[in-house]
Amino acid sequence: MQIFSPGNWKRQVVLAAAFSIGMASVALAANPNLVLNGGFEQTLINSSAQFGSSYPTQQVTSWSTAGYNFVFKSGTADNGGGTGTYGNVQLWGPNNGSANGLTAASPLGGNFIAADGGFEVSPITQTINGLAAGERVEVSFYWAGAQQSGFLGANTEKWQVSLGSSTQSTAIVNNASKGFTGWMYQTFTFVTTVANPVLSFLAVGTPTGQPPFALLDGVSVTVVPEPATGSLMLAGIAGLIGLSRRRRSA
Numbered sequence: 001m002q003i004f005s006p007g008n009w010k011r012q013v014v015l016a017a018a019f020s021i022g023m024a025s026v027a028l029a030a031n032p033n034l035v036l037n038g039g040f041e042q043t044l045i046n047s048s049a050q051f052g053s054s055y056p057t058q059q060v061t062s063w064s065t066a067g068y069n070f071v072f073k074s075g076t077a078d079n080g081g082g083t084g085t086y087g088n089v090q091l092w093g094p095n096n097g098s099a100n101g102l103t104a105a106s107p108l109g110g111n112f113i114a115a116d117g118g119f120e121v122s123p124i125t126q127t128i129n130g131l132a133a134g135e136r137v138e139v140s141f142y143w144a145g146a147q148q149s150g151f152l153g154a155n156t157e158k159w160q161v162s163l164g165s166s167t168q169s170t171a172i173v174n175n176a177s178k179g180f181t182g183w184m185y186q187t188f189t190f191v192t193t194v195a196n197p198v199l200s201f202l203a204v205g206t207p208t209g210q211p212p213f214a215l216l217d218g219v220s221v222t223v224v225p226e227p228a229t230g231s232l233m234l235a236g237i238a239g240l241i242g243l244s245r246r247r248r249s250a
Helices: 006-029 227-249
Strands: 069-072 082-084 087-089 112-116 124-127 136-147 155-163 166-169 173-175 184-191 198-206 212-223
Touching: 069 082, 112 198, 136 155, 136 173, 136 198, 155 184, 155 212, 166 184, 198 212
Parallel strands: none
Antiparallel strands: 069 112, 082 087, 112 212, 124 198, 136 184, 136 212, 155 166, 155 173, 155 198
């Protein structure tokens, strides 16, 4: 007959908890980011510029747009800017006359999107393959508000985010003249209504005469784990407790 001391029993429970947490972590890791080029690092040309169908010389891989939307490389938004259909565009920042705290790099350290929310507005879109109807997913991203250099006046920015036919919006941020709001992190939860839905980011800003720009980076779409995944740890612990009790009573 094998004897189980209280100390051995407690150690077994701890081991079971660790094992179950590890299995839950594996389950979570099995839900990858379904967005392609979510950091906007893959572009047609190695420079900042307007992109999409309105400016075909620059494209951002896997993303489409027809609006007045730009991809900025690190350090260029207020220092050199990017070329568009109406000439050079910069954002107010420390390098062009505003000590507003605009960072040289995005939160991920590389490219980011700057979309005009009040002029030739059009969403930035990507079809998310690998999703079925009825799946619960999280859409996460970094975002900020800024203003085009050369224009003055208070402005507002927000992102309107759609996955298929469902739409959610960030809070509206109030931005001072020549301002920058700082980067924020947002997560929305959606339930898909169709397979392979279109993910859409639409910049919305006011007023139109004082160009408000919404910034975007680090987009991810992940499937939310089933509730059974969260129960794995409890089931493992309960099973080992029951087994240990039976052996102790033997």
